[in-house]
């Protein structure tokens with residue numbers, strides 16, 4: 001059964017609230033485990049394992065078909081910040097491929113942005129993401145994001161709960 005498989009992979013932990021999911025919860029219970037789509041079907045999300053997460057029924061219902069928040073912190077004066085969801089969707093199925101996800105005016109901000117990008121990526125698509133900074137045509141600093149070749153999409157550990 002698909003639910004059992006996803007629940008085992010996700011350690012019987014709800015990816016939305018981080019709480020434990022009881023395998024023996026009654027069928028009609030709000031605490032029952034359900035299969036949630038990371039990128040909702042209504043937004044083009046697939047039904048492949050990499051896009052599926054274990055969630056309590058109540059958490060799944062509350063979330064509806066919203067995408068989780070993935071906005072760069074507004075107070076950061078980035079010269080460029082990609083739409084991170086789109087970048088994750090492109091990079092997740094292609095281990096080893098890298099993209100510039102942000103360009104910062106200063107190395108210090110680029111470091112912060114690299115850390116933030118990895119943290120957010122891990123939250124939504126766990127899999128050993130890494131980010132690094134490189135000078136970008138002179139002054140500014142580019143932040144690259146990549147999922148290393150040795151990580152399997154969707155199978156690399158337990159999803160963690162996003163910050164509320």
Ligand SMILES: [Zn+2]
Nearest residue numbers: 014017056059
């Ligand atoms: Zn939950």
